[in-house]
Amino acid sequence: MKSKIYAMALLVLFAIGARAGSLKSNDEFSEKDSIIVTFGDKTRLIIYGENRTELEKIMKYDLNALLRDLKVRLDSTQGDTTFLREEFNGNKYLKNPDQAVDKDYVRIGVRGIHIKDGDMKVSIDGSGVEVKEGDEVVGSDSTYRRIGKRFHRRSWGGSSPRKGFNIALGLNTYGTNETTPGFNKSDYDLKPFGSRFVSLGYVASANVVKGKDARLHLDFGIDFSWYNMMYDGNNTIAKTDDRVEFKEIVNDQGQPVEVRKSKLVVPYVNLSIMPTLSFSRSFISYISAGVYGGYRIGSYTKVRVVGTKDVDHDRRNFYIEDLRYGLAAEIGIRNFPDLFVNYDLNNLYEANRGPSVRMLSFGVRLF
Helix, strand or coil: CCCCCCCEEEEEEECCCCCHHHCCCHHHHCCCCEEEEEECCCEEEEEEECCHHHHHHHHHECHHHHHHHHHHHHHHCCCCCCCCCCCCCHHHHECCHHHCCCCCEEEEECCEEEEEECCEEEEEECCEEEEEECCEEEEEHHHHHHCCCCCCCCCCCCCCCCCEEEEEEEEEEEEEEECCCCCCHHHHCECCCCCEEEEEEEEEEEEEEECCCEEEEEEEEEEEEEEEEEECCCEEEEECCCCEEEEECECCCCCECCEEEEEEEEEEEEEEEEEEEEECCCCEEEEEEEEEEEEECCCEEEEEECCCCCEEEEECCCCECCEEEEEEEEEEECCCCEEEEEEECCCCECCCCCCEEEEEEEEEECC
């Protein structure tokens, strides 16, 4: 998991042999909360926080261990260094690693679904839906109510509950990952919460059987979906003359670099046929299962190195199969988002061109 400390930045500046006037004055930090510790006339330790709440999080870190590591780096620096800037992985210095301020999670239970990915938090429970970015609420159940849509819209009408425009959000992973000669599984492992699935589509429906408490529908859907496969580590995928390779990302000098994001994106256009059984008075509003097929409309990698804002793209087919097909299932729960799962029956890569993996996607349908 990549450490992301946006709300609080720890900057340690040691100026050796520089003029005292080159150091920033306390007034420059007066507009934001910060702690400035002065050691003599030429050395300062500055701890900056966006607000007091964020500043208090510094208490979770072992600053003594950080400074000890800094001394080791200073001792290893050759020559008379007049300026040194170091970036540290903050979670390395947590007193209790379980208290990582940026620890991502997905929690599903009787209290609802709660997802944290970086600064973004999504909570879905009996009170509705709330989306927060940091401490700011950027979306809620009332937002969707104002535009005439509800996550738990389950009217007992004449058509399928799935009919209409659909947005699905979830995660994707390897449903199967067989040992493949020439490939190490650790080289192409995916980050659980960074590998996301997105789908936008429309469902048409035909009534097959109408009953008093249950109805059978035949749903036909078309959608655009994206696999976002974020690799766990500093590796990326590369295409050679006869296969793909998963290699470590290096700089111009051939030295390994730490990446903030490395992923493979594969979009598809898909068709589906889903028989759906809906209920009028049950806790379960509907059950749907069927098949889908899709065609790949592109693929590319996206790499961003730590410390830069530049994003590198490599648009190739990477020997990914053009066609995908598989099994799909959905379940609707009253006063709760619909849940879906898709399982590809075909391998992601062409035979003998890449690892033998099949994709699995799951998540919630918002509309």
